[in-house]
Amino acid sequence: MAALTANKNCSTKKIFLQNFSLLYFNCMELLLLAIAPGFAISLYIYAKDKHNREPAKYLISCFIFGVLSAIPAIVIEMIGTRLSETYLQGILPVALYIIFQAFIVVACTEEYCKYFVLKKYAYPKPAFDEPFDGIVYSVMVSMGFATIENIGYVFDNGFSTGIVRMLVSVPAHAAFAVMMGYYAGLAKFNAVRKSQLLLKGFLLAVLFHGLFDGFLFLSDNDTITAEISGGLLVFGGLASYYFAIRLSLKSIKLHSQLSAQMHKG
Structure with a gap:
């Protein structure tokens, strides 16, 4: 009888360990899927900064502050929604x-x-000494924000959501950040139009973010899709995403060239 009890306890322990291991590896898989796109985009932008790269401590701080900025964003969105x-x-x-x-x-x-x-935080830093730095710092902040947001979405909705967000949502956040950072880079070296350029970058990011989310929110509403094709609305969201990506790539190219000219001069 004692032997049977011992065998049963051993079997129960083995099943528990197997289930725990499976849960652990599933969680790690989801976590890696959630954080990978933000880190990959951050590294891509860092590699594009060919001249006088930013101190790592500032980049890491921007990423962390980006994560923390999600807290007031959530609170404000909850209040705004209510x-x-x-x-x-x-x-x-x-x-x-x-x-x-x-x-x-x-x-x-x-x-x-x-x-x-x-x-x-980033704009006043002496290390912000070329136009491309605006893009670098802006993307680091945005990827911190997008990464913590992505972790929540992926753990709530699973692997397939993680794949979609890796290909669309996180790059979209990066594109909005590039637009904002592009104009921050211009503003840094144009004291006369500083305020206008900073505002323009902010509003452009809001415009494309709003278009992207707006089309997708509309496509998820039954009242709207009863009158307009949901597929057409999703296409509108993807079209705004496409143009945001194109504009951001063009902005990266322009600021890379401008920074190179400054260092040659």
Whole structure:
């Protein structure tokens, strides 16, 4: 009898360890999937900075501050959602309400939280000494934000969501950051138009972020898709993503050339 009990306990322990190992490796797989795109894009942008690369401590700090900036963003979005549900839902047409959510509650909030870190922490640094640095710092902040956001989405929704976000959502955050950073790089060396250029970069990031989210939010609403093809709305979101990526790649090229000219001079 004692031998049977011992065998049963041993078998139970073995099953527990097997299940724990499986759970552990599944969690690690999801974690790696969630953090990989943000780190890969950060390394890509870092490699593009050919002249007088930024101190690692500033880049790491920007990434960490980007992670932390997600906290006020979540709080503001929760408050904004609650207020808009209370005062706007049912008053505004459904499509307009969704667009308000996409542009104001989500895009404006998230881009401002990232912009705040870029403006207050990275922008004043003496190491910010060439136009391309605006892109570098902006992307580092954004990838910190996108990575912590991605971890939440991937653990909530699984592997397939992680693949989609790796190919679309995280690169989209990077593209918005490049736009913001491009104009921050111009502003750093144009004291007369500093405020206008910084604002332009922020608004451009909000515009493309709002378009991307707006089309996808609309495609997820049954009232809207009863009148407009959901596939067409998804196509609109992907089209805005495509143009954001193209514009960001062009911005990277232009600032790379401008920084090279400054160092030659």
